[in-house]
Amino acid sequence: MTSTEEYKTLAANACARRDASMADIEKYFPLPEGFESKHLAPLPDPLPLNVTGIAKEYLNPFDYEITSADPIKLLADIASKKYTAVQVAAAYLRCAVLAQRTVNCVTEFLPDMALALATKCDKYLEETGKTLGPMHGLPVSLKDMICLKGYPQGFSTCALTTFITDYDSLIVTNLRDAGAVFYQRTTQPQSLMHLECESVVFGRTVNPYNRNLTSGGSSGGEGAALGFGSSCIGLGTDIGGSIRNPAAMNGVFGIKLTANRLPVGDTFFINGGSEAIAGAVGPMGRTIEICELLTKVVCDAEPWKISRELAAAPWNSDILKDKKKLTIGVNYTDGVVTPQPPVQRALKEAVEKLKAVSSIDGIEIEVVDYAPFKQELGWEVITSLYFEDGAEVELETFAKVGEPVLPLTEWIIKKANPNVKHLTIPELWERNKSKYKYRYDYNQHFLKSGVDVILAPAYFGSAQPWSTAESLNSTWWGYTSIFNVTDMPACTFGVTTVDPEKDKPIEGYTPLNETDKSIYERYKPEIYKDAPVALQIAAPRSEDELAFYATKLISKFLKA
Amino acid sequence: MTSTEEYKTLAANACARRDASMADIEKYFPLPEGFESKHLAPLPDPLPLNVTGIAKEYLNPFDYEITSADPIKLLADIASKKYTAVQVAAAYLRCAVLAQRTVNCVTEFLPDMALALATKCDKYLEETGKTLGPMHGLPVSLKDMICLKGYPQGFSTCALTTFITDYDSLIVTNLRDAGAVFYQRTTQPQSLMHLECESVVFGRTVNPYNRNLTSGGSSGGEGAALGFGSSCIGLGTDIGGSIRNPAAMNGVFGIKLTANRLPVGDTFFINGGSEAIAGAVGPMGRTIEICELLTKVVCDAEPWKISRELAAAPWNSDILKDKKKLTIGVNYTDGVVTPQPPVQRALKEAVEKLKAVSSIDGIEIEVVDYAPFKQELGWEVITSLYFEDGAEVELETFAKVGEPVLPLTEWIIKKANPNVKHLTIPELWERNKSKYKYRYDYNQHFLKSGVDVILAPAYFGSAQPWSTAESLNSTWWGYTSIFNVTDMPACTFGVTTVDPEKDKPIEGYTPLNETDKSIYERYKPEIYKDAPVALQIAAPRSEDELAFYATKLISKFLKA
Known part of the structure; x- marks a missing residue:
């Protein structure tokens, strides 16, 4: 052979x-x-x-x-x-x-x-x-x-x-x-x-x-x-x-x-x-x-x-016991890819429901807008560091036995960020510094917003048809990857399913960029029938208990 | 010019x-x-x-x-x-x-x-x-x-x-x-x-x-x-x-x-x-x-x-409030360089004093031996990662304005570990993996020892005369660097000063290796007159409060 x-x-x-x-x-x-x-x-x-x-x-x-x-x-x-x-x-x-x-x-x-x-x-x-x-x-x-x-x-x-x-x-x-x-x-x-x-x-x-x-x-x-x-x-x-x-x-x-x-x-x-x-x-x-x-x-x-790299952080539900108010910052779009209609509807319905109450389970709820922060830069930062060796280890492992490189693998390695390559050490350091700076700046943006948690789309749409060489359907990770580059805890949860009757394409939308355009043009409600639609809640780094707490509170309320 | x-x-x-x-x-x-x-x-x-x-x-x-x-x-x-x-x-x-x-x-x-x-x-x-x-x-x-x-x-x-x-x-x-x-x-x-x-x-x-x-x-x-x-x-x-x-x-x-x-x-x-x-x-x-x-x-x-890289760890003195016993593991030597006589004396006196009491301030004290764990490997691991670029950034910065490279700089970059060089990314990853493995193994060693804290030399000796091109006097960092590679909190504290009367050279010692030999042979008590001699207490990673607590308890007791 x-x-x-x-x-x-x-x-x-x-x-x-x-x-x-x-x-x-x-x-x-x-x-x-x-x-x-x-x-x-x-x-x-x-x-x-x-x-x-x-x-x-x-x-x-x-x-x-x-x-x-x-x-x-x-x-x-x-x-x-x-x-x-x-x-x-x-x-x-x-x-x-x-x-x-x-x-x-x-x-x-x-x-x-x-x-x-x-x-x-x-x-x-x-x-x-x-x-x-x-x-x-x-x-x-x-x-x-x-x-x-x-x-x-x-x-x-x-x-x-x-x-x-x-x-x-x-x-x-x-x-x-x-x-x-x-x-x-x-x-x-x-x-x-x-x-x-x-x-x-x-x-x-x-x-x-x-x-x-x-x-x-x-x-x-x-x-x-x-x-x-x-x-x-x-x-x-x-x-x-x-x-x-x-x-x-x-x-x-x-x-x-x-x-x-x-x-x-x-x-x-x-x-x-x-x-x-x-x-x-x-x-x-x-x-x-x-x-x-x-x-x-x-x-x-x-x-x-045992694993001394980890945070020495016992589970601590107590940190929330005096919480009397939760300020939820709603991020409707990340400014790079406008969510498809089912996600827009899911978020809109959630916000309407949340705005209609003053409290949930005795916790005062305030809903405010939360602006995205340089999401394209966040994506550039994270993709510039996913494959420090230019993905040589992956590509060589595939090649060794003749395994074909799938289109999405090719995309994330070679197209998502044109600067992916086998870095020198000073290049790696420079990219790490950009990462710190982005994290710091993002965090300042978050602190200034005054919100406790962010409510955002989980993704630009529901599940997509598979990507092929001709059609890469899953190329915008920004709604989730933002919380990797910032290392914030984030939880996604289903709230509804695509309803072709309700989730009609938006007419006359002017796409923001090529990715946005392809995602917008690809949207045909019948393709997505029955597909779950989800939202996401994110909390500051290390406040994992808050992420759980807010998700519990909000997801139960939205379901009720 | x-x-x-x-x-x-x-x-x-x-x-x-x-x-x-x-x-x-x-x-x-x-x-x-x-x-x-x-x-x-x-x-x-x-x-x-x-x-x-x-x-x-x-x-x-x-x-x-x-x-x-x-x-x-x-x-x-x-x-x-x-x-x-x-x-x-x-x-x-x-x-x-x-x-x-x-x-x-x-x-x-x-x-x-x-x-x-x-x-x-x-x-x-x-x-x-x-x-x-x-x-x-x-x-x-x-x-x-x-x-x-x-x-x-x-x-x-x-x-x-x-x-x-x-x-x-x-x-x-x-x-x-x-x-x-x-x-x-x-x-x-x-x-x-x-x-x-x-x-x-x-x-x-x-x-x-x-x-x-x-x-x-x-x-x-x-x-x-x-x-x-x-x-x-x-x-x-x-x-x-x-x-x-x-x-x-x-x-x-x-x-x-x-x-x-x-x-x-x-x-x-x-x-x-x-x-x-x-x-x-x-x-x-x-x-x-x-x-x-x-x-x-x-x-x-x-x-x-603000700085989202940090441990979200509030100061917590409470974790010690139920502490009834402190097991102190004494590390007399790291097995690479035998401490010079003043340090040997300091540690011996401390141990004698600690062993003579059953408790300090109501805390039961147990003193046991603590064996070193592959200290040479620990040194190899850490020195292989100090200068990922082979110290090019340092050397180029010096060279730019003609600054001479001092002997100890030359030593740590070029001699402490012959493998220091501008790494490729896979080389960096391999070295990082060696680091994780060393940390893991060291930690297993520590856990098996059953001690709460380690009492060890702060250094192989007291302060040394300056290093020159002819005589590099400060080339064994192992007593402190071990707690960097393992990321354990560690505190040094002075306990005595060199006393040429008490701290005579040890006759007939057989050095363990070249470094040990040079440090042994260099020891002439009169050189070090009045120099402070210190010990070190180390605690498990993240247990900073314990490191403070044990240092307070022990240093006060030794001084009393």
Whole structure:
């Protein structure tokens, strides 16, 4: 075989490994006698565009009761022995099979690990009458780049599919110690630098609300699993929007905390050792409460005592106890790309609702405008530092086995910022200085605004059709990446879905620039039918608890 | 003039500026009628080696009463109007003149600024009956690299002597807001990377206890001022020992906090934008209490809300309130360089004293051995990252005006680690990964030891004679740099002075390596007469409060 074809074998092997792990589910979790489940039954052909109803239809009602339960309630039901942890793991694994068959969001199922962890929970509860910890028996899904000892760490690239890591990421240990049950690893795109989710290894992960659309990215597998219902909580990572975008595109919650809050340093980055832009690891979940619980569990494990890069910041909900007022700064547009009509409507409706009340849960609410701050410069700063080596390590890794470079990979490396190149050290220093200056100036802008939190679009639109060489659809990360360059905690959450009746194209709009023009012209409401639409709340750096608090308050109020 | 001589003019101009600022003191702080002061009187020729008695002899008793007062008591005496802030500033400035004349520790006097700040304090107290803040009226000395708007930022190098900064470092603002009175800027060595204090601009800063010895470095001007008595509190910076070494060499307290605790990012580094090894800014003071007060004042100003790189860590003395026991791990040697006899004695005496008690102030004390952890590797890791560009920026800056490269500069750049070079990005990443691994492994070692804090030498010896091309005397930073590579807070404090009678050379010692050999062979007790000998206490990263607490407890007990 020529080296240019080697990638195909590697990808096929990885998919075969995934398929074998799927087949193993039946071995580790055989169906109890008389328990019928259609999770392996033939599915409609063609599949409907919207597959969010599949789980209810194809799962046994007992399994569906479990997988559709509120995760905090599910924890209580496991603790009270209504369900065993093994039953819960089985239900989620069978649901995950359906998700894989419809949206292709899994890189590997972990039935053996899930059975061992769930059995341990059940045994412990049986023997001691106590739960193992606050995550006792809860299925937790892991983005593929989170390391599991003895498992491949493929970084979604063919050449690495056979690379096995020899340690667990610290956050895995923290969650496992608290009783979490890992049961699946989820897809991510080539290079991990797309707001979509396509890799040469595993193909495309599609959006469960509309299979013609991407699931978002880079934690797109987790996003799709949450949207489908085969996950209630999982881990993603975010260096430009990779937690928040797929959460938003699937109508769930995703929070990027301050980068050094949760242990991200030992998750797998192909450019390990790079310090210019810090990625974050964090929760993506069905509810804000389960995201908060996961965060609290990790903080309570004091990971900074092991990973000395982290902030020594215990979880502190007390800092909000005297909060009497919340000033919300609404950012309608970032001034580079005007949000598409569904996002405009979602934000407008939210603001109207918020402005109509004086308080929520006894907290005085003030809604003011929040102006964007040099978003184009923010984008230039962050993209000038994503690939300090000009992405040589990525490109060489792809080339080694002939893996084609996908259009969005090509775009972020070569087109998003024409100045990306292998930097010299003084060039790196200069770019770092620009980063500090931007952060400082942004922060001054924020402080002057007087707002506590920012309410903004999660993205310029809902989920987009896939990017191809002819049409790059996911090229403006500004709504999320702004909070990476400024390292502010930010949470996205679904508020509505695209309604072609309400969300008509805006006539006579004059685009601000080429990107804005292409995004404006691309908008045809029917393309986006059923796609979730999300907003975002951001708080100052290190005020992660405030980000959770404000998101809880506002998202619940908007839903009510 | 040829460019090779330009440096001489620049240096002479900088010295002239300093001398003019010294002359200005009399203008801004004229002697009150009938107030006699000999601070400008001729001094003994030759000067005695030990000039720590000069202040008492040459200052007016009123001035000396002020400059010799405990700084916490001095604050109270200013608050109660026993002294005006102007009187205090005057006393310290006159004392600083004597220090400059004997140990050469000042780059610039700030009489105009001191008068304005002190007058503001006095006026505020007069008008409101309140102090401006917790530092009301206290003279605070600044290492030259701390930026003052409108003042030169010379980085101790001729080419930059005329470079004027256009902002105040944030820590300057924090302290000024609390009532601090800045009155002098202190010397630092060429490149800031010596544990001595010699620059081509300002020459050598000598040790007030023994003028044949260096004052330590790089914050050597501050160290000498503290040793002389012309400062009671000042700011230094530390990336390998630069706060702790000169504090130790002058018998006072110097603490390097966790690097991101106090705002260091806007102090002047010639390699600004470098992120590989984080420097720290922090206090050097006559007492641990005044160092702690300064730290608390800065934390209370919440600098992380302005400089978003910082840890959002309020000062928290509460974390120690339930502390019932302190386990002290004694590190007798780092396994690379065996401490010279005075340090061995100091540590032995301290341990004997600590082992003889079961508790101090109600805190149970346990003393155990603490083994070093791969100190040579730690040194290799940190030196491989000090100069990511192979020190090109330093060397080019010197060369531009013909400034000679001093022997210790040459050593740290070219000899301390033969692998220093202009790195490529992948090389930088690899070195960063080695750093993370070392930190992680070191931390595991620390955790396994079970100790709360480490008690170790501050340095391999007391202050050394200057390094020359023939004899490099200050080439083992390991005792301090270990806590930079691990980013642990560490405090040095004087415990005794060299006593040639007690501190005889050790006969028949077999050196461990070439460095150890040269340090062993160089030891002749009479060279070091009167030189302070110091110890060091280190705590885990982020546990700055514990470092202060343990230092207070132990240093007071050892002194008692």
